[in-house]
Amino acid sequence: MDPRDAVAKARISYEQGELDEKLLSEDPFAQFELWMKAALEAGLREPNAMTLATVTSEGHPAARVVLLRGFDERGLCFYTNYDSAKGRELAATPYAALSFYWAELERQVRILGAVEHLPREESAAYFATRPRGHQLGAWASKQSEVVASREALEQALAAAEARFPDEVPLPPYWGGYRVLPTEFEYWQGDRTGCTIACAIAARVRRGCAND
């Protein structure tokens, strides 16, 4: 199989359903909860994986996958190293685009919004729930930098292990962000072959709340 040929020919028909605008909640945050619940209940692998796009210092987009670790009517949270490329990009331009793709459900959710740091206590509370290996990893690895060798990484991990024999504290450069959505788009594959994207502006709802 020639993958160049295969990608040009790959085609599926969307069979799962269609997007009925009338069935979409008027509250885009409630809609997100509904679709996330459906993705979780469908047993998808990592339904909380989302593509996060940021803006580089050259004004170019940069995207990578991160895991959604919390959401409510304020926004969507993820955790990372504040000194990573994405951290530096968000410090300079605190706006992001998010995209979830749930292939088995033939659904995509896209979100745009401003980004803020989570309060330190919130990051510390989440950090405390991480497995010890991940906590030590946050001390040992400098994200976005090329690791010299596996051996160097293992040495750094061993050093962190020796430094923190008991509780592992939150590294000063590690924590969470909250994306504050101003716009959501809900996309559902459609058996007619057309795809319908229904955009709902969260801004409207926020405006009402502030009136």
Ligand SMILES: Cc1cc2nc3c(=O)[nH]c(=O)nc-3n(C[C@H](O)[C@H](O)[C@H](O)COP(=O)(O)O)c2cc1C
């Ligand atoms: C499924 C998956 C989940 C990931 N989750 C996270 C995450 O929650 N936080 C994070 O910092 N990086 C996560 N990563 C790694 C990032 O995609 C990325 O490689 C790393 O954060 C460095 O990105 P940057 O150099 O753009 O800052 C994940 C990668 C994958 C494939």
